[in-house]
Amino acid sequence: xxxxxxxxxxxxxxxxGTREPEVYGTQTLDDVxxxxxxxxxxxxxxxxxxxxxxxxxxxxxxxQAGRDGAGIVINPAAYTHTSVAMHxxxxxxxxxxIEIHLSQPAKRESxxxxxxxxxxxxxxxxxxxxxxxxLGLQALSNLI
Ligand code: CA2
Numbered sequence: 001x002x003x004x005x006x007x008x009x010x011x012x013x014x015x016x017g018t019r020e021p022e023v024y025g026t027q028t029l030d031d032v033x034x035x036x037x038x039x040x041x042x043x044x045x046x047x048x049x050x051x052x053x054x055x056x057x058x059x060x061x062x063x064q065a066g067r068d069g070a071g072i073v074i075n076p077a078a079y080t081h082t083s084v085a086m087h088x089x090x091x092x093x094x095x096x097x098i099e100i101h102l103s104q105p106a107k108r109e110s111x112x113x114x115x116x117x118x119x120x121x122x123x124x125x126x127x128x129x130x131x132x133x134x135l136g137l138q139a140l141s142n143l144i
Pocket of ligand 1: 011016018075076100
């Protein structure tokens, strides 16, 4: 049995589908999990789908994925633009990782243009709503 793909979600993504639908869409995080389950199954993988609002917990998830996972799809949410700790954690694991975003941060406020995570992952997919997760899984499975 192959190791699962870890899908890690950062702060406030638990609110998905309840606010700002024009930016983040109408699907809930649970809907996104279902979409990821289906795509991963088609690719021959199981997923471990996680969310936290706490930076240290997200670091623990990344380390756990390094030990027990085949790879990482991560939406670091606002920590994308602030977290050296997440950058370091992603660099410290030996599994491939893909950064994904629902929206296209480059088209939004200037503070969203900097990603500390981008320099530590294989690549970034953004701007496709829930499809960013699907595209991220596809890209990751090509790397594993
Ligand atoms: O577009 C993305 O996926 C983001 O990672 C989402 C983050 C944002 O800080 C990044 O710049 C881009 C914000 C996630 C907050 O999600 C909410 C969802 C519904 C209601 C409120 C917040």
